[in-house]
Amino acid sequence: MEYRDARGDEGAEEQLVLERVKTENMAKLLLATNNPGKVFEYKSLFQGLPYEVVTLAEQGIATEVDEVGGNLEENARLKATALAAETHLLTLADDSGLEVDALGGEPGPLSHRYAGEGASDADRVSYLLSRLKDVPWSERTARFRCVIALAMPGGNVEFCHGECPGIITLEPCGEQGFGYDPIFYLPELGKTMAELSLDEKNRVSHRGMAAREACQVLARLKNSILK
Ligand code: ITT
DSSP, X not given: OOHHHHOSSHHHHHHHHHHHHHTTGGGEEEEOOOOHHHHHHHXXXXXXXXXXXXXXXXXXXXXXXXXXXXXXXXXXXXXXXXXHHXXXXXXXXXXXXXXXXXXXXXXXXXXXXXXXXXXXXXXXXXXXXXXXXXXXXXXXXXXXXXXEEEEOTTSOEEEEEEEEEEEEOSSOOOSSSSTTGGGEEETTTTEEGGGSOHHHHHHHSHHHHHHHHHHHHHHHHHHHHHO
């Protein structure tokens, strides 16, 4: 969906955008995430973009948005629109998750809360492995999914998607990345996601795929603003 096509009220949104440009706020892109692993990856993925990429921490924002949507799209939208409304900045939120076929697609949108509130990455990995205790290698197929919502301060939202297939290992391996990376095996590379460098992960990951689509949207948005 193109930003220009998505405008409900043509003139009003454009006027808002132009006002943001004048105050230079529009040149900022807010990463609405409290996950340091995501921030690390986006800062690298968006290098060279004509935006100043800023984080919630850098902006001194402590807002936590309840992820009460039923799917990744809804949760990404909730996070992006809430922070865009609060800050009046162009805002990116990412809702992502791991879908394991043998668990009927779990943990999915519950990936962060899978082992309960306050659990660590290590707790989540252990819990997932315990749920797959008796599942053979051939049935341990899974995929990471990432949905990016880009919210304009005026309320318009664009979505970008990324997906990465893999297999859940029998035990953790690798120190890089975050979350479920140590148990997510990529057969073509013969490594888990946690054995990849940042650049290697960004090349193949669900987030890298969604971010490349977002780069195109952001470039188009910038061009349409500067026309
Ligand atoms: P924000 O909502 O603040 O962005 P979060 O960690 O709560 O941070 P999500 O709600 O999108 O983010 O939860 C996604 C969870 O899925 C995340 O906490 C990880 O456990 C897992 N996950 C997402 N992307 C991942 C990746 O690239 N590698 C490993 N695990 C990932």
